Amino acid sequence: MSTPEPAPGSLSASIAVRRGGFQLEANLVVPPGITVLLGRSGSGKSTLLAAIAGLLRPERGRVMVGDRTWFDGAAGVDVPVHERGLAFVFQSLALFPHKTARQNVEYGIDRALPAAERRQRALSTLERMRVAHLAERRPDTFSGGESQRVALARAFARSPRLVLLDEAFSALDRDLRRALCADVREAVADLGVPAIMVTHHQREAREMAERAIALDAGRVRAEGTPAKVIAELWPSAHGGHDHDDDLDDGLDERRSGAHEMRRGGVAR
Amino acid sequence: MEWAPLLLSFQVAIIATSIAGVLGVALALLLTQPRMPGRDLLDVLVTAPMVLPPTVLGYYLLVAIGRRSAIGMAFESLTGSSIVFTKTGAVVAATIGALPFVVKNARAALEGVDPTLMRAARTLGAGPARAFFTVRLPLAWAGIVAALMVAFAKSLGDFGVTLMVAGNIPGQTQTASLAIYDAIQANREHDALGMIAVLSVVAISLLYVVTKLTGTRVDA
Numbered sequence: 001m002s003t004p005e006p007a008p009g010s011l012s013a014s015i016a017v018r019r020g021g022f023q024l025e026a027n028l029v030v031p032p033g034i035t036v037l038l039g040r041s042g043s044g045k046s047t048l049l050a051a052i053a054g055l056l057r058p059e060r061g062r063v064m065v066g067d068r069t070w071f072d073g074a075a076g077v078d079v080p081v082h083e084r085g086l087a088f089v090f091q092s093l094a095l096f097p098h099k100t101a102r103q104n105v106e107y108g109i110d111r112a113l114p115a116a117e118r119r120q121r122a123l124s125t126l127e128r129m130r131v132a133h134l135a136e137r138r139p140d141t142f143s144g145g146e147s148q149r150v151a152l153a154r155a156f157a158r159s160p161r162l163v164l165l166d167e168a169f170s171a172l173d174r175d176l177r178r179a180l181c182a183d184v185r186e187a188v189a190d191l192g193v194p195a196i197m198v199t200h201h202q203r204e205a206r207e208m209a210e211r212a213i214a215l216d217a218g219r220v221r222a223e224g225t226p227a228k229v230i231a232e233l234w235p236s237a238h239g240g241h242d243h244d245d246d247l248d249d250g251l252d253e254r255r256s257g258a259h260e261m262r263r264g265g266v267a268r
Numbered sequence: 269m270e271w272a273p274l275l276l277s278f279q280v281a282i283i284a285t286s287i288a289g290v291l292g293v294a295l296a297l298l299l300t301q302p303r304m305p306g307r308d309l310l311d312v313l314v315t316a317p318m319v320l321p322p323t324v325l326g327y328y329l330l331v332a333i334g335r336r337s338a339i340g341m342a343f344e345s346l347t348g349s350s351i352v353f354t355k356t357g358a359v360v361a362a363t364i365g366a367l368p369f370v371v372k373n374a375r376a377a378l379e380g381v382d383p384t385l386m387r388a389a390r391t392l393g394a395g396p397a398r399a400f401f402t403v404r405l406p407l408a409w410a411g412i413v414a415a416l417m418v419a420f421a422k423s424l425g426d427f428g429v430t431l432m433v434a435g436n437i438p439g440q441t442q443t444a445s446l447a448i449y450d451a452i453q454a455n456r457e458h459d460a461l462g463m464i465a466v467l468s469v470v471a472i473s474l475l476y477v478v479t480k481l482t483g484t485r486v487d488a
Contacts, residue, residue, distance in 0.1 A: 055387055081390045082399075094388035098406050107402070108392035158392065 007031040008066060011162055011194045015051045015061040017044075024048060024218040030194040034185065036205040036226060037198045038233070039215035045198045046091075048215065049164050052196070053088050054081035065161050065194070087155035089168040093147050095139040101126060101150045102135040108158040125157035126150070129183060145176045152180075156187045163188060163195035170200065177201075181208050202230050272439060273447035274463055277424055280355065280443060284362035284423040289416050291363075292370025297400070299371065300378050317429075318368045325364065326432020333360060333433075357434035358441050362423035370419045377411025378404060414478040421474045425467055 006012055010031045017024040024044040039045050050056040052063055052070075060073035065086075070079045087108070096104050105122035113121075126132045129149040139147060148168065155163060165184075169177045185208060188195045199205055205212055205226040212229040214222040222229045298304060299311055317325055333339045333351045343351050351357050381404050389399035405412075427445040434441040436450065444463045451460035 053391060055390070080395070082393050082395050085393070086391060088388070088391035090384055090388060092382075092384055094382070094384045096385060096388075096403060107389070107394070110393070154392070 009161070009193055011052070011063070011065050011196075013052055013061065013063045015048065015058045015063065017047055017051050017056065017058050019047065022047075022218060024051070026215065026218070026220050028213055028220060028223070030196055030213075031211070032192050032194050033211070034188050034195045034197055034209040035211040035213060036209040037196050037213050037215060038200075038205060038229060039221075043215045044218040045215055046166055047218075049088070049166050049196065049198065052162075053086055053164055054079065054084055055088075068161070084162075085158075085160055086162040086164065087158055087160035089151050089155050089163075089165045091167045091170065093151040093168070095142075095147060095151055095154070097139050100136050100138055101131065101142075101153075104139070104150060105154045105157045108154055110158070121157055122153075125153045128187070129153040129156075145172055145180070148172060148176075148180060149183075152184060152187070156191065159191065161193055163191070163193060165195065165197040167198045167200070169204065174203075177204060178207070184208070202226070202234070205230065270447060270459060270463070273442050273444040274466055276355070276358070276442065277444040277467075280358045280362050281420050281424040283359050284366055285416055285420040287359070287363045288366040288370045288419050288423070292367050292415070292419070293374045293412060295367075295371050296374035296378055299375050314371045315368050317364050322428020323432060326361070326429045329360065329364065329429065329433050333357075352433055353435045353437065353441065355434070355441060358430050358443060361429040361433045362426045365426045365429055366419035366423040369422055370415045373415030373418065374408070374412050377408035377415065380411065381407045410481050414482045417474045417478050417481075421471045424470065 006029050010029055012029045014027040015024065022042075022044070024047050026044070026048055037045050037048070047056065051058045051061075054063075054070060057078065058071060058073060061071065062069070062073065063071040065084075068079075069075075069077050070084050071077060095101075096107065099107065102119070102122050105125055106118050109118045109121055111118075123132065123135060126135055129152055131146055131149040131153065134142060134146055134150060139150070142150065151168065155165075169180060172180065181204065197208060199208070209226050212222075212224065212226040213220055214229050214233050216233075222232045224232075295310070295314055299307060299314075301307070304310075320328075330352060331337065333343070335341070335344065335350045335352060340351055343356075349356070351360060385403055385407070386399050389403045390396075394402065425445050426443070427449070430441070430443055431446060436442050436446045438447075438450075442450070444467055448460045448463050448467075451457065
C-alpha cells in the first residue's frame with residue numbers, strides 16, 4: 001500500500017490516549033483546508049483535539065505539523081501548548097469576560113510585534129469576521145452569533161499553523177451557521193493551514209469541508225469526502241432531503257436496533 | 269482615649285495582611301493544583317490556626333520562633349532584636365491568624381474561574397505564568413480583595429496569639445485588643461470605649477464591603 005506524500009503544512013498525527021476505560025487510537029493526516037471530524041458523543045473527538053493541541057498528553061504517538069514535531073512519545077518531545085502556534089476554538093468559546101473583543105483578539109497575537117501593529121491586526125480581523133463594531137465592548141453584551149465571530153477572529157488573528165474547532169457552531173441556528181460557515185471557509189483558505197472542525201451536522205459537514213474523518217469508539221472508521229463518509233456510516237441519511245439532522249442519532253440508530261425502535265415514536 | 273494601641277494595631281494589621289496576602293495567594297494557587305503531592309496535609313496545616321486554641325497556637329509559635337529556636341537566633345543575629353515580645357512578634361501572630369482566611373477565600377476565588385479560560389489562554393500562546401496573571405488572577409480579583417479585607421479585620425483584632433507571642437507591653441506590643449482588656453480589668457471602661465467603637469466600625473464596614481464585593485458568602 002502506498003501512502004502519498006502529504007501536502008506541505010499538513011498535520012500528521014498518530015495518537016494513543018487512555019482515559020479510564022476509554023482508549024483512543026487514531027492515525028490521521030490532515031492537509032491544508034477544512035476537514036470535518038464526525039462521530040457520536042463519546043467517540044473521542046474532543047479527546048483527539050485536546051491531544052493534538054497538547055492540552056492532554058498522549059500515552060504515546062507523534063504529532064507533526066509541516067516539518068515541526070510537536071509531540072513524539074518515543075523521542076521525548078512534547079512542545080508546550082503555548083509554543084505550538086495553534087488556534088483552538090472551544091465549544092464554550094471561552095472569550096475572556098474581563099477583556100473587550102479587541103483585547104481578546106490581541107491576546108493571541110505574537111507579543112514580539114509592536115503594540116500598534118497588534119492592535120491594527122486585531123481590528124482588521126474583527127472587521128473581516130464582520131464584528132468590528134464590537135471592538136470596544138465586552139463579551140457579556142454579545143449575542144451568540146457575535147460571540148462566535150469574535151472567538152473565530154481571536155483564533156485566526158494569530159496566524160496559526162493549525163486551527164481546531166470543537167463544535168464551535170453548535171449553539172447557532174441554521175441561518176446564522178450558514179453565514180458563518182462561508183466566512184470560516186474563506187479565512188481558513190487564506191491562512192492555507194489545516195483545520196479540523198468537529199461537527200454533528202451533516203449539512204455543515206458537506207458545506208464546509210472537502211474532507212471528513214469519522215471517529216467511532218476511539219478509532220478512525222472512515223475518511224474521504226464528507227458525502228462518502230456520511231453515506232458509508234449513515235446510509236439512512238444519504239439522499240437529497242433536508243439534512244440538518246444530528247449525525248449522532250444516525251450512528252446511534254445504526255448501532256442499536258432496539259434503540260432505534262424506542263426512539264421511533266419520539267418527535268424531534 | 270489612647271491612640272497608641274490603635275495605631276499599633278493598624279500598623280500590625282497592614283503589615284500582616286500584606287504578608288498573608290502574598291503568601292496566602294501563593295499557597296492557594298498551590299492548593300488548586302490537583303496533582304500536588306501532600307495537598308491535603310498542607311491544607312490542614314494552613315487551616316489549623318482557625319481551629320487551634322490561640323494559647324496552643326501561641327505555644328507552638330514560641331517554640332518555633334523563640335529566642336532559643338533556630339529561626340529566633342538567626343533573626344536576632346541579623347537584626348539585633350528578638351522576634352518574640354516585640355512588634356515583629358505581634359506581626360507574626362497576626363499573620364498566622366490571618367493566613368487561613370486568605371488561603372481559603374483566595375482558593376475558592378481561583379477555583380471559581382472557568383478552567384476552559386485558562387486552557388484558552390494557553391492555546392493563545394500564554395505560558396502558565398502569563399495565563400495566571402492575565403486571566404485567572406484578574407477574574408478572581410474580587411474574591412481575593414474580599415479575602416484580604418477579612419484577613420485585615422481578623423489581624424486588627426487578634427488577642428490570644430498576640431498575647432502569647434508578643435506579650436502586653438504598653439507602648440511596644442500592646443495592641444488595641446490588649447489595651448481594651450487591660451482597661452476593662454482595671455475598671456477604666458471609659459478608656460476602652462473609643463477603641464471599641466473604632467474597631468467595631470472598621471470591622472463591620474469591611475464586612476459590608478466584602479459582602480457587596482463578592483455578592484456571596486465569604487468564610488470568615
